[in-house]
Amino acid sequence: MTKKLEVERPLSPHLQIYRPMLTMMMSIAHRISGASLAVGFALLTWWLVAISLGPEAYATVEAFFASLVGRALLFLFTWALIHHMLGGIRHLIWDTGAALDKTSIEVAAWLTILSSTVITILIWVAGYALQGGQ
């Protein structure tokens, strides 16, 4: 009975019916960046635990973060973090009921993409500058 109802029940248009829209992609990006930050959290934990364990453990983490894979991961996590933070601020503004009209939503989406990319690059430029270009 349940099965029959499920089959015959009219379905609302699902994801693949719609032409991908910027706001839709931003919503997905917010989730993907948030979920990936869980892995970033684990890396932060690894870093903190290594510091608490001693210089040898810290050297291992440092070596990983300094490697090409480590740096690429950290760059992506930086971007995910900033993107999720700016996207989150956007959500907090929406929670007040403000900026929910079509134009504002589009502008906010573009602002989030552009500023998260620019800020991420700035953080890394600052990082390399402080490190002395290593």
Place this chain on the structure above:
Amino acid sequence: MATPLKRVRGLGTARHGTETFWRQRITAVANVPLVIFLVLSIVSHIGASYGEVKAYLANPVVAVLMLALILSAAIHMRIGLREIIEDYVHGEGCKIASLMLVTFFAAIVGLASILAIVKISLGS
């Protein structure tokens, strides 16, 4: 029949009302300055020695802010990951297992980070 008032008093089907929504927002607001603090902390210590990094984290103000970040982020992460699972995982057994796993993961990374910061602060 449930009147709107009765529904409000019962706080909805999950009996938690808007508690999760509100907690997600509070931790989100807290995470903004704490994440900026984390990024500044890391960037300013690139290339620093082990001793310098350890001494920085042992500073009480830094330690408290780091603890606040860990706590707030772990709670926020748990809510967000659960929301994703609730939306996309439909098998009942798989859903419950994933939801539990998320809670365990948040607890483990949270507790391990907190222990590390406490250990660094006490210098042992």
